[in-house]
Amino acid sequence: MKLVVTGGAGFIGSNFINYWLSRYKEDTIVNIDKLTYAADPHNVHLKEFGDRYRLVKADITEQQTMSEIIKNSDLVVNFAAESHVDNSIASPSQFLVSNYMGVFSLLECTRKYDVRFHQISTDEVYGSLPLDSSETFDENTKYNPKNPYSATKAAADLLVNSYINTYGIKATISNCSNNFGPYQHPEKLIPKTITMALKNEKIPLYGNGEQIRDWIYVEDHCRAVESILTKGRIGETYLISSRNEKRNIDVVKKILEMLGKSRDMIYFTKDRLGHDVRYSINPKKLEKATGWKPVYSFEDALKLTIKSYTEGN
Numbered sequence: 587m588k589l590v591v592t593g594g595a596g597f598i599g600s601n602f603i604n605y606w607l608s609r610y611k612e613d614t615i616v617n618i619d620k621l622t623y624a625a626d627p628h629n630v631h632l633k634e635f636g637d638r639y640r641l642v643k644a645d646i647t648e649q650q651t652m653s654e655i656i657k658n659s660d661l662v663v664n665f666a667a668e669s670h671v672d673n674s675i676a677s678p679s680q681f682l683v684s685n686y687m688g689v690f691s692l693l694e695c696t697r698k699y700d701v702r703f704h705q706i707s708t709d710e711v712y713g714s715l716p717l718d719s720s721e722t723f724d725e726n727t728k729y730n731p732k733n734p735y736s737a738t739k740a741a742a743d744l745l746v747n748s749y750i751n752t753y754g755i756k757a758t759i760s761n762c763s764n765n766f767g768p769y770q771h772p773e774k775l776i777p778k779t780i781t782m783a784l785k786n787e788k789i790p791l792y793g794n795g796e797q798i799r800d801w802i803y804v805e806d807h808c809r810a811v812e813s814i815l816t817k818g819r820i821g822e823t824y825l826i827s828s829r830n831e832k833r834n835i836d837v838v839k840k841i842l843e844m845l846g847k848s849r850d851m852i853y854f855t856k857d858r859l860g861h862d863v864r865y866s867i868n869p870k871k872l873e874k875a876t877g878w879k880p881v882y883s884f885e886d887a888l889k890l891t892i893k894s895y896t897e898g899n
């Protein structure tokens with residue numbers, strides 16, 4: 587297959603390209619990436635893939651350029667987005683452009699050339715659950731995004747669904763929980779904790795650190811997307827999770843323990859505005875439809891992640 591991957595110089599996109607091209611030796615990938623501050627083109631294992639891989643520096647909102655590339659492809663997987671909630675609170679406008687108008691541009695192109703489209707989305711579209719509940723999100727949960735980042739991702743999902751319903755485009759959506767692993771930008775909790783602890787710097791934690799996130803190793807996410815692309819049903823949405831709910835404070839303590847550092851390095855800061863308290867995802871639909879299961883335990887994945895940062899990715 588000829589794939590177009592957008593945002594493939596970022597964290598999850600680059601892991602996906604490395605995973606896919608190592609596994610599907612006949613396939614080619616064109617990576618379209620605007621190369622924002624969050625990107626690093628060296629995340630892709632260029633030397634291994636030769637002319638099966640090409641990077642195009644472009645913005646997904648440029649419909650003309652997207653059309654030229656997409657018309658010759660079999661499949662578009664969209665990872666491109668502004669992804670950091672804090673940045674969306676400080677300055678939302680680029681989030682609307684990339685995360686919403688960018689998806690509109692890709693939908694127009696895939697519709698025109700009848701190309702399969704997969705939208706990578708987030709569990710944050712469902713909002714937040716109370717700390718003391720056992721409730722989980724599933725595909726029937728009502729969208730209730732709580733910050734500008736999740737609102738733009740939710741809006742994009744709705745647009746994809748409207749294109750499926752109105753134009754019958756061949757599209758799927760996946761909403762995944764919090765990822766971690768190699769090549770993640772150190773603005774995010776796990777790589778921030780690892781890189782700061784390695785430099786013996788104090789580690790800031792929002793509020794009281796009690797917020798719960800549902801963690802998945804990035805390679806398990808890539809494998810789940812592969813399952814949807816190869817076995818999922820067109821028109822469907824699938825939730826992805828490894829059922830690893832952890833309090834932020836416990837994740838940070840675990841990393842410090844693994845690095846042999848003191849818990850005294852943690853300090854608490856003023857909480858993020860409108861901070862979501864708990865995410866919890868039920869991946870039953872995906873498991874039943876495709877047989878996907880995560881491969882990595884949280885501890886093993888954390889060890890691999892720490893290794894990738896200590897050995898310089």
Ligand SMILES: NC(=O)c1ccc[n+]([C@@H]2O[C@H](COP(=O)([O-])OP(=O)(O)OC[C@H]3O[C@@H](n4cnc5c(N)ncnc54)[C@H](O)[C@@H]3O)[C@@H](O)[C@H]2O)c1
Binds near residue numbers: 597598624625683761
């Ligand atoms: N990181 C997570 O835990 C997580 C969880 C669920 C879903 N997601 C989704 O997965 C996707 C990838 O997330 P990530 O953590 O790898 O993000 P990231 O910030 O590491 O990478 C995003 C990439 O997109 C590129 N990009 C941004 N705007 C662009 C534009 N207009 N045109 C072209 N390229 C553009 C950036 O240059 C960067 O390389 C996002 O859509 C995000 O919403 C992330």
